[in-house]
Structure formats: C-alpha cells, structure tokens
Amino acid sequence: MHPDLAALQAQLQVLRHGQSRPADFCHIARAHTKLLADLPPRYADVLHQLLDRLESSALFAEESCSFSQQGLLDSLQLWLDKADQQLTAD
Numbered sequence: 001m002h003p004d005l006a007a008l009q010a011q012l013q014v015l016r017h018g019q020s021r022p023a024d025f026c027h028i029a030r031a032h033t034k035l036l037a038d039l040p041p042r043y044a045d046v047l048h049q050l051l052d053r054l055e056s057s058a059l060f061a062e063e064s065c066s067f068s069q070q071g072l073l074d075s076l077q078l079w080l081d082k083a084d085q086q087l088t089a090d
Contacts, residue, residue: 002087004035009080016073022058026051035083043083050075 001009008029015025029051036044050072057069 001084002035002038004032005080005084005087008032008035012073012076012080022054022069026055039083039086043079043086047079050079 011020011025011028014020015022029047036047054069054072054076057072
C-alpha cells in the first residue's frame, strides 16, 4: 500500500475508535496533496466531497437523516481501497 494511503488508513482507524475528531482527520487527509496529485483528478473531487460531509456530520451530536457518520467512514474506507487499486494498477 502507498505510504500516504497507509497513513490515512491508520488515521481512519483512530477516528473510528473515537480517538480523534473528524476535523483532525479531514485536516490530515487534505494535507496529502502529493497523494492526490498521483491519482486521477476525480479521486480528489470525491475525497473532498466526503471530507466536507464528514465535517458537516460532526456538527450533529446524533446521526441525522442527512449525514450518517458511520456511512461516511465506510465511504472513506472504500475510497482508500479504490485509490490503492488505482495506484497499484499504475
């Protein structure tokens, strides 16, 4: 796995276990500009959309009908898996 993807994977697990805040994860993920540059542009678009939703979901104490934080974390995991496949294929 690409080192930046591995780092994001580790941070996602920290977030899943409640040991960090969504805002912290989003800040870390957005800082991986080299990783995003190595991927097709659509990957950056999707990641930024997911991060925007994750930040918004953190504003709610409970799951809302619009934002499921668990669903967003699952979507971020899927993004990581697809990004790994893309980088491995290249």
